[in-house]
Amino acid sequence: MGTRSYYVYILASRIGGTLYIGVTNDLVRRVGEHKLKIAEGFTKKYEVSRLVYFEAFDQIEFAIQREKRLKKWPRAWKISLIEKQNPDWIDLYPEIAGGGG
Incomplete structure (x- = not known):
């Protein structure tokens, strides 16, 4: 099994809040940047930093x-996707950053 090193992720401002979809090769670093508000722009302006969903890819x-496809989806589909895997919209960041278990 190959190393999955590319990620599509969805951040939310809160449960049912503003959503942001991104792609990265380092999920922990990238979400950390959003949390520290290092990245100027949308996520900083709307305080979108709760990691609620992600998928890993080999290429x-x-x-x-996948990111492009998800961005075109209706909001209801995105919410459904999140809630299938993360019904309580828990911030998954501590889990991936090695701070939880």
Whole structure:
């Protein structure tokens, strides 16, 4: 099994709040940047930093393709996707950053 090193992720401001979809090769670092508000722009302005969903991919092309597709989805579909795996919209960051278990 190959190392999955590309991620599509969804951040939320709160349960049912503003959503942000991104792609990265380092999920822990990237979400950390959003949390520290290092990245100027949308996520900083709207305080979107709760990691509520992510998928891992072996190839960057697939991750980018998935990100583009998700961004076109109706909001209801995105919420459904999140809630299937994370019904309580728990911040998954501590788990991936090695701070929880």
